[in-house]
Amino acid sequence: MxxxxxxxxxxxxxxxxxxxxxxxxxxxxxxxxxxSQYWLDGACETxxxxxxxxxxxVPMVMxxxxxxxxxxxxxxxxxxxxxxxxxxxxxAGMDVDGMWARFFDDLRVPYVVWFVDNPxxxxxxxxxxxxxxxxxxxxxxxxxxxxxxxxxxxxxWMPLAADISLFNADPVDAPQHPPTFVGNSMVTFAARARRTxxxxxxxxxxxxxxxxxxxxxxxxxxxxxxxSFLGDDTVAALDAEARRHIEMMFFLDGTRRLRHAxxxxxxxxxxxxxxxxxxxxxxxxxxxxxxxxRELPAFYRECVVNLNFTSIQxxxxxxxxxxxxxxxxxxxxxxxxxxxxxxxxxxxVASFGSIEECKDKLRHYQDNATAxxxxxxxxxxxxxxxxxxEHRLRAIARLVMQHFG
Numbered sequence: 019m020x021x022x023x024x025x026x027x028x029x030x031x032x033x034x035x036x037x038x039x040x041x042x043x044x045x046x047x048x049x050x051x052x053x054s055q056y057w058l059d060g061a062c063e064t065x066x067x068x069x070x071x072x073x074x075x076v077p078m079v080m081x082x083x084x085x086x087x088x089x090x091x092x093x094x095x096x097x098x099x100x101x102x103x104x105x106x107x108x109x110a111g112m113d114v115d116g117m118w119a120r121f122f123d124d125l126r127v128p129y130v131v132w133f134v135d136n137p138x139x140x141x142x143x144x145x146x147x148x149x150x151x152x153x154x155x156x157x158x159x160x161x162x163x164x165x166x167x168x169x170x171x172x173x174x175w176m177p178l179a180a181d182i183s184l185f186n187a188d189p190v191d192a193p194q195h196p197p198t199f200v201g202n203s204m205v206t207f208a209a210r211a212r213r214t215x216x217x218x219x220x221x222x223x224x225x226x227x228x229x230x231x232x233x234x235x236x237x238x239x240x241x242x243x244x245x246s247f248l249g250d251d252t253v254a255a256l257d258a259e260a261r262r263h264i265e266m267m268f269f270l271d272g273t274r275r276l277r278h279a280x281x282x283x284x285x286x287x288x289x290x291x292x293x294x295x296x297x298x299x300x301x302x303x304x305x306x307x308x309x310x311x312r313e314l315p316a317f318y319r320e321c322v323v324n325l326n327f328t329s330i331q332x333x334x335x336x337x338x339x340x341x342x343x344x345x346x347x348x349x350x351x352x353x354x355x356x357x358x359x360x361x362x363x364x365x366x367v368a369s370f371g372s373i374e375e376c377k378d379k380l381r382h383y384q385d386n387a388t389a390x391x392x393x394x395x396x397x398x399x400x401x402x403x404x405x406x407x408e409h410r411l412r413a414i415a416r417l418v419m420q421h422f423g
Contacts, residue, residue, distance in 0.1 A: 116146025
């Protein structure tokens with residue numbers, strides 16, 4: 019297995035004996051969650067506890083070296099929990115040299131990495147993370163070939179879901195808020211990414227800007243990687259760090275352009291944006307941000323139509339809003355990502371394939387409370403039956419058993 023050569027922690031006979039046990043042999047799974055700054059860590063922990071699983075969650079750094087006390091806490095959790103599997107979101111807590119990957123492999127403890135962002139910008143072509151006991155989950159199946167190319171042999175599709183401890187309510191009869199898109203303008207993030215590329219890679223900066231400004235950077239073209247814009251020879255001459263920064267710029271700037279164009283076109287239809295102050299430089303109908311935990315669930319169900327424009331790092335996947343909004347009792351009008359058809363049936367989701375179609379459906383649903391209610395009720399029924407994080411964790415446990423049990 020590529021990536022398995024390198025420094026290893028010494029496994030004593032006593033430790034090997036302690037960690038020698040059948041995985042998923044008990045009535046309920048035992049899971050060790052590597053906690054970082056991702057919201058999904060907490061959602062998975064909440065869901066696992068709701069299922070009655072034995073859960074250990076240890077804080078881990080997202081970048082850089084972990085302090086000694088954190089490593090000690092982590093090792094203690096491994097030994098005392100004896101997990102059926104370890105769960106990391108976006109490789110959080112996994113060192114770039116692959117020492118922890120080799121540690122889990124040596125102990126024959128499956129570790130699951132759930133990618134919910136572009137794995138190319140996280141892995142950076144390293145093969146140190148893959149092992150015979152690693153399971154890579156991706157929320158967008160378009161990235162499976164890349165994961166296979168960096169050594170993962172066990173790869174599965176795992177979409178996002180709803181955290182019903184936060185988002186779970188029936189619709190209201192008379193929503194009070196106008197049609198709204200709740201999301202970041204990406205102004206600050208895109209500008210920061212541009213500055214990084216300009217300062218570090220001035221020779222190629224003009225080409226990257228041209229690709230963005232000409233509209234070449236779309237979710238379809240970005241799925242093919244940097245060669246789609248810069249050519250194979252240019253990309254081959256870039257190191258992994260350069261490729262990461264340029265791809266991040268494409269993703270952030272491309273998403274910024276998509277969202278700004280959509281909101282500029284819809285503002286005349288009475289659509290508002292709620293998010294960061296960057297929206298003020300784009301449209302007049304901009305309102306302050308909402309707190310995800312305290313304010314957003316109620317806002318979703320009290321808004322007549324919630325708009326959704328998916329980030330271009332998702333060629334096929336649906337984002338968190340597709341689950342959160344209906345689960346909270348809100349009506350969602352979303353761009354037509356292909357994975358919608360894998361997750362929902364006809365009548366359970368309202369989608370659009372163009373801004374013109376979005377405008378037509380916005381007028382239709384805004385004036386038709388009965389039609390809105392039918393979609394929300396159907397979507398909520400589907401989500402509560404199949405698309406909660408409890409469902410996802412059960413699916414992960416089944417995959418761990420399938421691949422390693």
